[in-house]
Amino acid sequence: MQNNRNYFIAIALSVLIVLAWQFFYMNPRLEAQRRAQEAQQAQKQTQQSEQVAKTPAQTAASPAGATPSGVEAQAQAARVQIDTPALAGSINLAGARLDDLKLKGYHETVDKTSPIITLFSPADTKDAYFSEIGYIGDASTGSVPSSATVWTAPEGAKLTDKTPVTLTYKNDKGVTFTRTISVDDRYMFTVVDKIENAGSAPVALSNYGRVTRYNKPVTPSTYVLHEGFIGVIGSDGLIESKYTAVEKEAVTPAKSSGGWLGITDKYWAATIVPPQQTAYDARFSHFTDGQPRYQADYKQDAVTVAPGQSVELKSLVFAGAKEVPVIDRYETQYQIPRFDRLIDWGWFYFLTKPMFKLMDFFFRYFGNFGVAILLTTIVVKALFFPLASKQYASMANMKRVQPKMEELKAKFGDDRMGLQQAMMQLYKEEKINPVAGCWPIALQIPVFFSLYKVIYITIEMRHAPFFGWIKDLSAPDPTSIINLFGLLPFDAPTFLHLGIWPLIMGVTMFLQMRMNPTPPDPTQAMIFNWMPLVFMFMLASFPAGLVIYWAWNNTLSVIQQSLIMKRHGVKIELFDNVKKMFRRKPATSK
Incomplete structure (x- = not known):
């Protein structure tokens, strides 16, 4: 009888702990989430009202941490429209940056008349969130595509799931960059860069990619679900890092080739799959210099392009909803290692997914x-x-x-x-x-x-x-x-x-x-x-x-x-x- 009594006392204490956790932890978080969502809705309405009064040049996005010149500000107003069955938005020709993306199939609330989900926003907005692929070179290479680079697009270019777009940039050393961006009918962008060296000397340059966001999600995270930085990187395998952990110390996996990295929310994610043949250094970090931001990025080892020669680099950018069949298809179609782990199936993966x-x-x-x-x-x-x-x-x-x-x-x-x-x-x-x-x-x-x-x-x-x-x-x-x-x-x-x-x-x-x-x-x-x-x-x-x-x-x-x-x-x-x-x-x- 004493053992039974102890057993039921243990149950009672467990129930009390669960109730206390629900009352003092979960309920305040739910209330905070509701208030944050209401504030976010009000802010969006205010921003939309302000946008009506702005000129096109004022609404253009500027690269994070950069103050654009007058010429660049005019160029930043130029965008290539994105229109697919699943996505709407535009590509910023300054940096060829994906910084304006909405998900057509998902609304903010259960009401079908509510606004559709905004995934990416330009760098001059409060909730900026974007993806960018560029290059780093030395003085002998000349200028290379980066955040401030203004690419050239054909007149009337429009990115759809049937029609890719081609952007070009030529520097003062005779190096031409031709970027072809295509997208499927869901959420995968393919970025193919062809680098042609028409100069008299070899050039060496490193490819980089980053997913950057200014703010954490307003929805409180729970122990059941991972939200934050994620990637499958070489021998380190699956890496999941919370925002709070990266705020204290950056995560720098060992140099490797292959894999992918990015940022995930409960239902949405943005990831980059670097060129798979060249080794790269990856990093999950939080910057407080200028605009505070969270960033998942990589920098590949330099590739050399001899005079009269060219190289081609292929990257993938996933930006969209974490639909299980779509994620599984991408893993197989593009041979992305363990890409299905973008969805947090947990420790019991072998049971949860079936x-x-x-x-x-x-x-x-x-x-x-x-x-x-x-x-x-x-x-x-x-x-x-x-x-x-x-x-x-x-x-x-x-x-x-x-x-x-x-x-x-x-x-x-x-x-x-x-x-x-x-x-x-x-x-x-x-x-x-x-x-x-x-x-x-x-x-x-x-x-x-x-x-x-x-x-x-x-x-x-x-x-x-x-x-x-x-x-x-x-x-x-x-x-x-x-x-x-x-x-x-x-x-x-x-x-x-x-x-x-x-x-x-x-x-x-x-x-x-x-x-x-x-x-x-x-x-x-x-x-x-x-x-x-x-x-x-x-x-x-x-x-x-x-x-x-x-x-x-x-x-x-x-x-x-x-x-x-x-x-x-x-x-x-x-x-x-x-x-x-x-x-x-x-x-x-x-």
Whole structure:
């Protein structure tokens, strides 16, 4: 009994810790996120109003850290339009920089009339975010393409998924740079630079690339998901560095060739794949000189171009949404090592990604990710049915011999050694393994966490509707019992928010717990009674997809346990336990 009491005290403390974490950590972060998003929306509206009054030259982007001359300022107004099925924006001819990019298929909110997602913004904006490829040379090489270089584009040039654009630049040493930029129908840009040396002396120059952003994302990061710097670089393999870590110290992997690097958010990313044959030095850093900025960059070893000769360098730039099929296709098509790790599948990668594949399979047939969650849960339950059967069978057998165990406790009293030996003998005679009910649960934990991970991280779940009032499976249930599920004209505070699906989940959890007898110990019984309510409030701020999964999983567990208990001839306690809760206790005489 003492061991049981300690066990339930540990559970109670764990629940209290989770509640404290939810109340003092998660809820303030959710409130901060909401306020930040509102402020960002207001700022965008203000910027749009200001942009109307500006001249084209004033709205042109200037290279980070540079003050453009009058000639350069005029040139910076020149841009090449980008228009593909997935992307809209423009290329800044100053630096041939990708600094204006919007994602046509994604809106800022679930409302289809809301603005589409802006990924890249020019360097003269508050939330600047851009990608650039250039060169570094010495005096003998002459000027080489960099941030301030103004490229020449054909008149009327327009980058589409069918029509690439060609930019040119010629320096005073007779070196001509011809850059051909193409883009597919999703998010991959191919940059091919041809360097021709028409001079009389060899030239040596190094290719560089960078992804630069001024600010961190407004969405608070969580321990479940990596946001920040990312890359797969040589022998160092997968590198993930948080913004806060790089603020303290730059990350400089060992020199290598191949791989890729960039910056990732929850749903979006920008990465560069350098020319794969030449070794390069990579770096994740935070600069405070002038404009503070975060930067993932590389610098390749110098290549030499002899007089009358030319070299060609090919780079790739990914800028867009982290759609799983698209990312997987790029990994295969361009042979980018471990590019699928751009999506944070976590430690249980070998479970998480197949879980998504299964869910995506159901989605393609039924067209609803909520239905896909329900069907995936059924498949997982079916796969684990043998283990669950052993678990519930063990529980059923333990209940069956409970009267004999009580007799042994009464017989041996405080003789714990004798009681233990007698109970082991009883288990042996009844062919019961007392730990058989534990290890199946342990084996299922990674699977359930993987399903949670899939629902939380994949963009396919973003703004995906279910039925009724659930318009976004990645957001909390929008209803709340505090305002009578929307009937009253005010919003509930975050910590009191309790929607319909969390209530359904709580009811299913209550029924699942009532499948077993109520513990005789008052402390245990109290925990037993309060846990569904605690979990209702705890999960109320979680994505609706997760709450729906949890409620459905509880329902299947009740059905599954009932069938197994019935098969083993053990009484199902559910209905009796529910009746006991509502049965008034008789008054005791004094």
